[in-house]
Amino acid sequence: MARNPERRNLLADAGLRILAAAGARGLTHRAVDAEAGVPTGTASNYFPSRSALLAGLAERIFDRIAPDPAVVADLGRREPSLALFTDYLRDIVARTTREPDLTRALFELRLEAARHPELRAALGDVLRRGYADDVAFHVAAGLPGGAYEIALLHYAVDGLLLDLLTTSIDAGFDPDQVVSTLVSRLVRGADLAP
Amino acid sequence: MARNPERRNLLADAGLRILAAAGARGLTHRAVDAEAGVPTGTASNYFPSRSALLAGLAERIFDRIAPDPAVVADLGRREPSLALFTDYLRDIVARTTREPDLTRALFELRLEAARHPELRAALGDVLRRGYADDVAFHVAAGLPGGAYEIALLHYAVDGLLLDLLTTSIDAGFDPDQVVSTLVSRLVRGADLAP
DNA sequence: GGATAACCACGACGGCCGTCGTGGTTCGGC
DNA sequence: GCCGAACCACGACGGCCGTCGTGGTTATCC
Numbered sequence: 001m002a003r004n005p006e007r008r009n010l011l012a013d014a015g016l017r018i019l020a021a022a023g024a025r026g027l028t029h030r031a032v033d034a035e036a037g038v039p040t041g042t043a044s045n046y047f048p049s050r051s052a053l054l055a056g057l058a059e060r061i062f063d064r065i066a067p068d069p070a071v072v073a074d075l076g077r078r079e080p081s082l083a084l085f086t087d088y089l090r091d092i093v094a095r096t097t098r099e100p101d102l103t104r105a106l107f108e109l110r111l112e113a114a115r116h117p118e119l120r121a122a123l124g125d126v127l128r129r130g131y132a133d134d135v136a137f138h139v140a141a142g143l144p145g146g147a148y149e150i151a152l153l154h155y156a157v158d159g160l161l162l163d164l165l166t167t168s169i170d171a172g173f174d175p176d177q178v179v180s181t182l183v184s185r186l187v188r189g190a191d192l193a194p
Numbered sequence: 195m196a197r198n199p200e201r202r203n204l205l206a207d208a209g210l211r212i213l214a215a216a217g218a219r220g221l222t223h224r225a226v227d228a229e230a231g232v233p234t235g236t237a238s239n240y241f242p243s244r245s246a247l248l249a250g251l252a253e254r255i256f257d258r259i260a261p262d263p264a265v266v267a268d269l270g271r272r273e274p275s276l277a278l279f280t281d282y283l284r285d286i287v288a289r290t291t292r293e294p295d296l297t298r299a300l301f302e303l304r305l306e307a308a309r310h311p312e313l314r315a316a317l318g319d320v321l322r323r324g325y326a327d328d329v330a331f332h333v334a335a336g337l338p339g340g341a342y343e344i345a346l347l348h349y350a351v352d353g354l355l356l357d358l359l360t361t362s363i364d365a366g367f368d369p370d371q372v373v374s375t376l377v378s379r380l381v382r383g384a385d386l387a388p
Numbered sequence: 389g390g391a392t393a394a395c396c397a398c399g400a401c402g403g404c405c406g407t408c409g410t411g412g413t414t415c416g417g418c
Numbered sequence: 419g420c421c422g423a424a425c426c427a428c429g430a431c432g433g434c435c436g437t438c439g440t441g442g443t444t445a446t447c448c
Contacts, residue, residue: 107301
């Protein structure tokens with residue numbers, strides 16, 4: 001499919017920048033070529049059709065969106081606790097807002113996947129795997145709460161990111177504080193009714 | 195601008211259906227004409243440019259997304275309580291998932307607005323007004339919590355809707371139950387630390 | 389009842405799109 | 419040092435896009 005992985009990634013990264021900056025409407029083979037600074041036709045050679053291009057971007061985005069191994073290793077050395085979990089979520093929010101292009105592109109892909117069955121299958125697998133991993137980590141660490149609480153957190157953090165990266169209600173609260181409160185109330189509240 | 199409001203709304207509704215079904219990429223004047231069953235060129239006459247078309251859709255979407263007056267009146271007769279507030283949110287989730295096109299179109303518009311300053315200003319105003327109204331209602335009703343708690347709920351419900359309407363993690367929990375838990379923990383938790 | 393203006397259907401134009409084909413080029417095996 | 423295959427740059431084609439112009443039609447007011 002692709003002989004030169006470097007060039008393929010270069011093109012995919014250019015495509016993600018376009019997806020964030022111009023939306024699905026601006027994502028074309030020629031635009032990717034221009035953004036990547038390669039001759040016209042290159043993107044068409046690496047991603048023969050438009051759906052192949054979208055699939056390529058989906059593949060690439062999860063390589064890049066994975067947490068920084070250094071941060072993960074750092075967190076892994078600490079004793080499991082809600083404070084640790086809070087820092088883990090804060091890292092996600094900080095990283096995604098520091099690279100808004102990636103997250104905006106992911107939102108675009110999620111919307112696009114709602115219409116494109118093959119893309120939905122691929123994206124859904126990755127999202128579900130991430131969710132399952134979070135649940136497994138949480139349970140293994142002996143923290144309060146389980147799958148239900150992780151799902152609630154997932155929704156809330158996604159909504160927060162959507163607000164931060166698109167049209168916002170400008171409530172003006174500090175994201176770190178919001179994350180802290182979400183963990184505190186949603187997870188610790190697992191002990192409470194109902 | 196528009197002589198015939200009925201026809202304008204007919205076109206705008208067709209545009210919203212397209213936005214949900216085909217995304218921003220499929221939203222064209224000709225596609226709107228075809229979807230609305232009117233002669234080619236009609237959409238171009240009512241919305242002279244593409245940004246005018248987007249602005250028209252944004253205007254229309256908030257007319258249609260407003261809560262059902264009957265439901266609001268019904269809720270207004272009951273004593274203010276967290277149960278009442280939960281029912282209010284459940285109505286929002288039920289209504290938006292019953293008409294997924296509208297909500298998906300709103301997500302598309304929010305992403306589009308992140309790039310288009312004039313659309314962002316218009317959309318932002320409406321979103322902020324809705325948020326302020328929710329806060330005012332909450333405080334006036336004497337319910338626990340304030341602006342902070344409403345913002346948290348707003349994030350969580352938006353994230354829930356995003357999950358329900360686009361690529362989902364398929365956690366499998368009942369949305370009504372999720373809403374109930376969110377209100378319970380996020381709002382009632384306002385009394386707890388931190 | 390006619391004039392005036394607004395509205396509307398329709399066509400045309402330049403531009404950009406996805407896709408495919410076609411030679412030029414590079415690289416590894418012998 | 420040659421040969422074959424894979425890769426790549428580039429052009430061409432049919433199609434759809436946004437926009438603008440142009441007559442035909444309808445409605446309103448004197």
